[in-house]
Amino acid sequence: MTLEPIFALLLISFLKKKVNYQKVDYDLAKYLQFGFYVSIALIILDVVSSTYLVTLLVQIFLFALLYLVYRRQELQAGRHMIFSILPYAILSFISSFVREFFPSFYKKIDDFFESAVLFGVLWYGGMWLVNRNQRKALERERARREAEEAQHRIMAQLKVDLEHEVAQRTAELVKQKEELQVTLDELRNTQAQLIQSEKMASLGELTAGIAHEIQNPLNFVNNFSEVSIELLDELKGGPLKALEGAQQEEAEEIIADLTQNLDKINFHGKRADGIVKSMLQHSRSSSGKKEMTDINALADEYVRLSYHGLRAKDKSFNATIDTQFDTTLPSIEVVPQDLGRVLLNLFNNAFYSVNEKRKQIGGSFMPRVTIITEYIVDDAQEASIKITVADNGLGIPSAVLEKIYQPFFTTKPTGQGTGLGLSMSYDIITKMHGGELKVETIEGEYAKFIIIIPDKQ
Secondary structure (H helix, E strand, O other): OOOHHHHHHHHHHHHHHHOOHHHOOOOHHHHHHHHHHHHHHHHHHHHHOOOHHHHHHHHHHHHHHHHHHHHOHHHHHHHHHHHHHHHHHHHHHHHHHHHHHOHHHHHHOHHHHHHHHHHHHHHHHHHHHHHHHHHHHHHHHHHHHHHHHHHHHHHHHHHHHHHOHHHHHHHHHHHHHHHHHHHHHHHHHHHHHHHHHHHHHHHHHHHHHHHHHHHHHHHHHHHHHHHHHHHHHHHHHOHHHHOOOHHHHHHHHHHHHHHHHHHHHHHHHHHHHHHHHHHHHHHOOOOOOOEEEOHHHHHHHHHHHHHHHHHHHOOOOOOEEEEEOOOOOOOEEEOHHHHHHHHHHHHHHHHHHHHHHHHHHOOOOOOEEEEEEEEEEOOOOOEEEEEEEEEOOOOOOHHHHHHOOOOOOOOOOOOOOOOOHHHHHHHHHHHHOOOEEEEEEEOOOEEEEEEEEEOOO
16 A cells, blocks of 8 residues: 555645635635545555556646645645655655566665655655644744734723723713614604504504494495395386386386396495405404414415315316425414415415416416425524415516505406405514515516514514
């Protein structure tokens, strides 16, 4: 076995510790690590096979490494080791070359070659000791100089401190004044937020009161329109037959017009009823208690509920549900009913979007809704639960992105949306749970809603 791969391993290990990686514009650490593995592989190969070809390979590897250390400026920390290893490398190369190609000559002076190789090893050991002592002496000298410089700096700092003591005390007073001003500003902001919260609560109560007052007349409108339609049907099938000729035709036309008008009254009455119920739901201040909740189970339950709800209305609809749940996700303290309302609203919007795109494109389009849960930790080591609801539907036009959380704003056609779902969801996530509700979208390609809820355990 030769010592070349061992010397290469020692040289690379030294370079890994001493090289300044910040001064190079390529991944030097990766190359040194690769050379480290190659050295280990060559050691194993040299132990397993002692042929001249293997010996020549490890010698070439060592010479190449020494050449790189000599030529590359960033590897100059290891240059002193070149002169420690080079004598052995040269003597070992000559010895193995003569032994392979001039065996008879080698046998005559084999003691000389063995002594020369041993000299190379001893030379390396001696140079290593000398370099180590030199490094220690340099480190002691550097430490002495640093101590002197530190002493000078301390003296200079003490002088500056004595000269500017009054100025420092004045600066401290100014700083305290600024801190008090910041505290005062925070108190004013908190007061403004409390006032705004009180206004919003009062507005919610007012909205709930108005919605309740509207609910009863709406019920009468809807009920009486349905009853009137039934009475007109009975009239058409009974007393109307007693009329004859033009009178019967005129009566039938009047009944048809009344029936059509009542159908429109009933349709818009039910639409108004849906808006009122959404207003009541939106204005209701939740008193729900937070509970430890399995987010994966909650999301899975509501996505199935949303999907089957749409399937019940449209049997032709199909979509791929891709659930990418983090199985290590811990339970988190939330209000499960309210968070479920948020998820259900996002799922309904996603399925509606992919269904509309399917109707526009046709059979070539494959609707897909993806739900991803993750446990994330930010730079401040604060943990949160991240829920992503993505679809490959119609997306959201950039012109209306700023309005999607406003109450009563909707991108759906008349009669298919109240405009309160995202507004309610935003309030639940941001105000009730202290989280974030963000959206990423490209019109015509996809929409992605991201919920982030802090884990405050």
